[in-house]
Amino acid sequence: MARWILHMDMDAFFAAVEQLDHPMLRGQPVVVGGLGPRGVVATASYEARAFGVHSAMPIAKARMLCPHAAFVPPRFARYEQVAGQVWAILASYSPLVEPLSLDEAFVDLTGTERLHGPAEETAHGLHRRIRAETGLACSVGLAGNKLLAKLASEAAKPGGIHVVHEQDVEGFLSPLPVGRLWGIGPHTAKVLAERGVHTGGDLRDVDASLLCSWFGPRGGAHLWRLARGLDDSPVVPAREAKSISQEVTYPEDLFQEEVIAGEVRQLAVALAARLVEERLLATTVRVKIRWADFTTRTRQVQLPEPTDHPVLIADEAVALLDRGGLHAESGVRLLGVGLAGLVPATFRPEHLFAPSALTDALREVLSRHGPERLTLGFPGGDRRPS
Ligand SMILES: [Mg+2]
Structure with missing residues (x-):
């Protein structure tokens, strides 16, 4: 049976969200990116692209090319929220939605005709709904496979729909x-x-x-x-992984603050290893603590950027112990760490972020020895939670 695969790509996504939320930026050149000395452009609005600004360009160069642009730091939590709205729309047309990044996805429309009408009409309807419900523009490609659909959405940019029929390939x-x-x-x-x-x-x-x-x-x-435009790779829906967590109940209550911090650090590093393994990034870190009398508290923090960086995640988790008033009042019987707001690692804002050398090293260790061999030095001993 012939397939219909749709590829949806939001136009200048981060910049478009900033223009949506800040009307005074509409029609203006907007550059979203790291604003530090080594910052790089994450997304440039089409108005800024007219001046030659593009993604992955050093911010300093963008400032030279387009000094009057609005330079805005990214707000990943907000982009994720808008992306959630878009996913909900895509998912209403097919159970087979494969995200490629926060603002880009394949949708398999094969066999949805009886429910939603011909694929081409569905593409138009979906395109209209995203515009109407999010206030943002996207480009849509429709073709017989993923390869052609992806190329078609590029041809449709910005804001259009491009259909490649079999005889036009x-x-x-x-x-x-x-x-x-x-x-x-x-x-x-x-x-x-x-x-x-x-x-x-x-x-x-x-x-x-x-x-x-x-x-x-x-x-x-x-x-x-x-x-020849041949590609039979399937649309693989994303695994539902909204959060991952791990907790340990200790055979004997923990009292020493360094030991507690060390355990939290270990749990955080083990979870970071799972992120790396599953090619995900986290935007939220949670810590759970249960005292000997069973009172339990949870604290969480939103990270400035999605990450799988074990040291950053561990530092945030330990900082939550201090900031969240989670100090040992009595013995601690359980500790837990959770990571939430998971996004595909393809969304890694590489250029906005800390050196990825450690993540690369971690990936290497994981591939050679598996996650159970992973540990991170910390003050207070080298015990691992069982
Ligand atoms: Mg895009």
Whole structure:
């Protein structure tokens, strides 16, 4: 059966939310990003893009190109809230919604015709509803697979709908620069350019055996399929992981503050390891404490940016003990740490954030030894919660 896959991408999402919430910014160049000396642009409004400002550009350069722009620090909690509204709309059309990042998702509309009408009408309805219910513009691509749908939504930017019917696939791909095809990185694009292959049409004209001699059997076969717009990868709905947590009841009550802080730190690091493993980032850290008399308290803090950074998460968790008045009044029988507001790691604001070297090192340790081997030095001993 032929499939209908929709790709939805919010336009200049962070900047658009700022313009929505602050009417005086509407129609003005807006740059959302880290405002520190090493800050980088997260999103630029279309008005700022006209001056050459784009994502991942150093803020200092953006200030030079567009000094009169409004420079705004990101408000991830708010963006997440708006994204939640958008997800709810997408989910009302299909159970198969696969988020790629906070503002981008695939929706499998195959077989939804009886409920919602032809896929093309659904695409228009969904596009209208997002505009009407969130006040924000999005671009929508509709095609027979994820590859083509993603390319179609790019073609629809900003604010449009682009449908690629089966008979139009060749005409749609032919003029596209090969570097735009999903899955062709700068290196492959360069190798292709050196061999005179610049567009989708050029790529389709290259023999399969020649592609395989350039890129090996797998790489060659992949490019051959890309050139024909072939892609049978399924839309994989996101696992429902709104929060993760871990708690430990101790065989003997804990009294010493350093020991309690150390345990909380261990729990936080173990959870950060799970985030890394599942490629998620957390925006909220919670700490739960239960005393010997069973009184229980929970405190939470919203992080300035989503993260999976074990040290930052552990520091926030320990700070909650101090700030939240969770000091040991009597013995502590249970400690828990939770992470919530989880978003896909594709949303990592890399450039806005602390060095990711530690996260990389953590990923390395995890892949070699598994999470149970992970521990972090802390003052007060090296015991791990059981
Ligand atoms: Mg977007």
